[in-house]
Amino acid sequence: MDLNLNGKTAIVVASSQGLGKAIATQLVKEGTNVMLASRSEDKLKAVQTELEAEGKGRVSYQQTDITKKEDIEALIKHTVETFGTVDILVNNAGGPPAGTFNQLDDEAWQDAFELNLLSYIRMIRGVLPYMQKNGGKIINIASSSIKVPIPGLILSNTFRLGIVGLSKTLADELAPHNILINTVAPGRIATDRVTHLDNVNADKLGKPIKEIEEMFKETIPLKRYGTPEEFANFVTFLVSDANTYMTGQAYLVDGGMVKAI
Ligand SMILES: NC(=O)c1ccc[n+]([C@@H]2O[C@H](COP(=O)([O-])OP(=O)(O)OC[C@H]3O[C@@H](n4cnc5c(N)ncnc54)[C@H](OP(=O)(O)O)[C@@H]3O)[C@@H](O)[C@H]2O)c1
Numbered sequence: 001m002d003l004n005l006n007g008k009t010a011i012v013v014a015s016s017q018g019l020g021k022a023i024a025t026q027l028v029k030e031g032t033n034v035m036l037a038s039r040s041e042d043k044l045k046a047v048q049t050e051l052e053a054e055g056k057g058r059v060s061y062q063q064t065d066i067t068k069k070e071d072i073e074a075l076i077k078h079t080v081e082t083f084g085t086v087d088i089l090v091n092n093a094g095g096p097p098a099g100t101f102n103q104l105d106d107e108a109w110q111d112a113f114e115l116n117l118l119s120y121i122r123m124i125r126g127v128l129p130y131m132q133k134n135g136g137k138i139i140n141i142a143s144s145s146i147k148v149p150i151p152g153l154i155l156s157n158t159f160r161l162g163i164v165g166l167s168k169t170l171a172d173e174l175a176p177h178n179i180l181i182n183t184v185a186p187g188r189i190a191t192d193r194v195t196h197l198d199n200v201n202a203d204k205l206g207k208p209i210k211e212i213e214e215m216f217k218e219t220i221p222l223k224r225y226g227t228p229e230e231f232a233n234f235v236t237f238l239v240s241d242a243n244t245y246m247t248g249q250a251y252l253v254d255g256g257m258v259k260a261i
Contacts, residue, residue, distance in 0.1 A: 004241035006031030006056075010088035011079050013066055013123060016043035018191035019141060020092045022228030025050075026236040028057040032088070035079040036061035058083070066093050066119040067111070076126040086130040088239045091120040092141040095193050096155035098200050104155065112155040117162045124170065128179075135178030137239040140167050142185045146250055147260045152200070160185070164250050171248025180247035182238055187254025188216055190225040221256035 010027050014020040016038035024034045028051045036044050036051075036059065044061035051059045062078045064071045079086055096112035097104075120140055127136070142160040144150070149157040167183045174181060188194055195209075198216070202209040217223050231253050237243060238251075252258055 001242050003030055003236070005236070005239070007033070008087040009033045009035070009079065009083040009085055010090065010239065011035045011037065011075065011086055011123070011127070012090040012092070013037050013064070013075075013119070014092040014094060015090075016040050016047055018193060019186060019189060019228055019231055020090070021047055022232035023090055023092075023235050024059075025054070026229070026232040027088070027239075028054045028059055030236065030240070031056040033058045033083045034060075035075070035082065037064040037066070037075050039063065039065050066123075067114040069122060072119070072122045072126055076123075080130065085134070086127045087134065087136050089123060089127045089131075089136070089138045090141070090235065090239070091123050091139065093119055095143075095197075096153075096159065098152050098197065099154065100152055101154055108155065112159055116156070116159040117166075120163060121166065124166075124181075128174075131174075131179050132177045136180075137243070138167075138170075138174075138179065138181040139235055139238060140181070140183045142183050142250070144185050144187045144252060144254050144258050146183065146185050147252065147258045152204075153197075167250065168248050175247065180238075180243065182247060183250040184231075184235055184238065185250060185252050185254070186226070186231055187252060187257040188220065188225045189228055189231050189253070191228060194225065219257055220254070224255065226253060226255055 010032050012024040015024045015036040041063045048059045060082045062075045064075045093115050140163045142163045145157045146160045167181050170181050198212045201212045
């Protein structure tokens with residue numbers, strides 16, 4: 001199978017750690033030129049150095065707060081100036097805070113909308129002029145909450161479903177330009193985000209974090225958390241030339257955790 005990612009250009013948002021970093025790493029190994037983006041310049045620099053040692057695709061970064069319109073414009077401008085175009089967009093962001101309905105005010109809802117949905121919309125709008133010329137691939141990272149709501153994560157449960165509606169509608173609108181768009185939803189992939197959420201649950205239930213992890217692992221048929229590399233492998237396939245017919249879908253990478261059909 002030829003992925004044919006060599007020489008393509010990808011923007012991977014929220015790539016200073018976790019899932020975004022793992023996706024950027026796989027793409028660089030395949031020879032893709034990757035633009036990293038997140039708020040922390042120190043972390044981005046370190047990831048750039050690490051990935052450049054892979055020696056295939058070129059790596060650059062743009063310090064970006066993805067909730068800011070002007071930062072998004074600067075990110076796309078820097079990408080096109082550095083690599084010439086955009087072939088692949090991986091939309092991603094930090095997770096919204098945990099909380100139940102009565103713990104969250106208008107500001108929390110507005111912040112989560114801007115971080116977890118509006119940023120995706122703005123990024124897509126920004127890359128379309130480039131993708132409309134030669135086709136492209138867009139991946140929107142969501143959460144298993146698109147299938148089964150997660151207790152205590154109402155912001156995620158609400159806005160991730162917006163991503164699915166957006167992707168499904170755009171699959172139709174963008175198909176004439178040969179732009180394929182899919183949602184990929186992690187279950188429990190071992191990153192700082194999941195450790196943070198396990199700590200929140202540990203505090204809430206007054207149990208050690210190890211017990212919380214074991215509780216979740218019991219619900220996963222494969223009996224373990226996934227690795228960021230396992231998640232990135234699937235995204236890499238979807239954005240590659242090996243995928244020519246899958247669009248408008250929402251895929252889980254969850255070790256079988258979600259029981260919904
Ligand atoms: N890991 C899982 O199993 C899992 C499950 C369900 C959903 N998810 C969702 O998938 C996404 C990625 O998860 P992860 O596990 O990789 O999380 P993570 O380890 O917490 O990484 C989050 C990334 O987002 C960046 N970020 C946060 N706020 C940003 C902003 N305003 N602008 C630009 N970048 C920003 C962070 O970099 P800076 O701090 O440098 O900005 C970091 O690179 C999150 O939305 C998470 O909720 C993950």
